[in-house]
Amino acid sequence: MNDLPEITYYNATHFEILGKMSETKTYNRLPEAAKSSVRNSVWSLSKNTAGLAIRFSSNSSIIKVRWTLKNNRVKGNMTPIASNGLDLYAYTKDRWQFVGVAIPGKEVVNETTVIADMTKENREYLLNLPLYEGVENIEIGVESNATIDKPGQDIIDQENPIIFYGTSITQGASASRPGLTYAALLGRKINKEVINLGFSGNGRFEKEVAQFIMPDNPSVIILDCTPNSAPDTILTNLPETLAYIQSVNDSIPIILVESIVRDYAYFKENDPSTFGTLSYIQAQNDALKKVYLDNKNKNLFYVTNKDLIGQDNEATIDGTHFNDLGNYRMYQFLLPMVQKLLTQR
Known part of the structure; x- marks a missing residue:
């Protein structure tokens, strides 16, 4: 039986965050100046990470994610993956192809393997964030001897x-x-x-x-x-x-x-x-x-x-x-x- 690889985690802020407006905090959808302008309900919902995504590249054979939610609430008409989890895409053959999901547990801090046992080649990735919850922190885990960096290709x-x-x-x-x-x-x-x-x-x-x-x-x-x-x-x-x-x-x-x-x-x-x-x-x-x-x-x-x-x-x-x-x-x-x-x- 093969030994489990040693994993090193990297804060997602080291990479590229898409879906953000100008002057916003890391995982907010509206800038801080909006707090005094929009209704309270809108401001609260702007902290949900719908549409935000992390772009990075890596040659790791395994991709893990560790993330901290503001809350971990489940909506009756949504899957936990959609509301509180993440999904990962890789760019291959000139298109974004679905790779796997990060399934949340019942706590605010979650850690899971999205995919393992890949061939060790560099790939461009797109990691979509939760739709109906806010995120305090996200870390991407790869093999300690692998590379991980900002996007290497100007795709989006x-x-x-x-x-x-x-x-x-x-x-x-x-x-x-x-x-x-x-x-x-x-x-x-x-x-x-x-x-x-x-x-x-x-x-x-x-x-x-x-x-x-x-x-x-x-x-x-x-x-x-x-x-x-x-x-x-x-x-x-x-x-x-x-x-x-x-x-x-x-x-x-x-x-x-x-x-x-x-x-x-x-x-x-x-x-x-x-x-x-x-x-x-x-x-x-x-x-x-x-x-x-x-x-x-x-x-x-x-x-x-x-x-x-x-x-x-x-x-x-x-x-x-x-x-x-x-x-x-x-x-x-x-x-x-x-x-x-x-x-x-």
């Missing part, structure tokens, strides 16, 4: 990131692991840095959030807040947010996304005053469409909910939040649109 374009601002669906509920959100799928496909500003239950088209988007000079902004926003909220907040973005840079493409029809809406009594009914969802989308039509900027684009996640009602885990199928369909829908907008800039 970090200039002018794509920024998503949205809801729990954007944040990642309910992908089975961090790398399977539609935002993450899109970023890996086109090798473009993506910043995920999904705030569970709190995506409301707020200017207070948008003002922290603009310093990163995004290439595309996708506003996917409709599911969390009452019609009156859309009519109040969205025009102000669009006006602000366009006053800073009116050439940035902005995509507005309608709310999906929640699967259970087809069975609810259709009361227009009740959240989640067919008529309420229609009122949300009508408000979004009105703001879109009232705004005359040629770089504003509109996405209806038709065919966003298919018509078979199999794309959510609970009627609202995307399962892996829903995330994949959303990614496939957005991909050609985003690619076209990027080539036009």
Whole structure:
């Protein structure tokens, strides 16, 4: 029987952290200045590491991860791997290929082997962080006689990131692991840095959030807040947010996304005053469409909910939040649109 290799751990801050906005702390999604500007719920959720990833290279035959969570809470509609764990990709044959996962235990401090018994050759890696929990510290473990360093290849374009601002669906509920959100799928496909500003239950088209988007000079902004926003909220907040973005840079493409029809809406009594009914969802989308039509900027684009996640009602885990199928369909829908907008800039 072979002896277990000696492992040395390296703090992930020695490498490259993707998915971060300017002036943010190591594993936060909004800069410290946002604390006094955004609502408390948004600030708290900004400490979740949705969309953050570590880029590194190594020739180790084993990859381990040791990480400390702010909390270790389990959501009923998510896997522990998605909410509190990590997943690893390696770049091979000109694409990012899934390698394995770091499965969390029940404590805040976790340590696990992602993969072992690999051939000892240098590889480029992408380690996606938890979607619904904050992280205090991450360390990557490799064989003590192996190399580990910052990325050796310039694969992911970090200039002018794509920024998503949205809801729990954007944040990642309910992908089975961090790398399977539609935002993450899109970023890996086109090798473009993506910043995920999904705030569970709190995506409301707020200017207070948008003002922290603009310093990163995004290439595309996708506003996917409709599911969390009452019609009156859309009519109040969205025009102000669009006006602000366009006053800073009116050439940035902005995509507005309608709310999906929640699967259970087809069975609810259709009361227009009740959240989640067919008529309420229609009122949300009508408000979004009105703001879109009232705004005359040629770089504003509109996405209806038709065919966003298919018509078979199999794309959510609970009627609202995307399962892996829903995330994949959303990614496939957005991909050609985003690619076209990027080539036009």
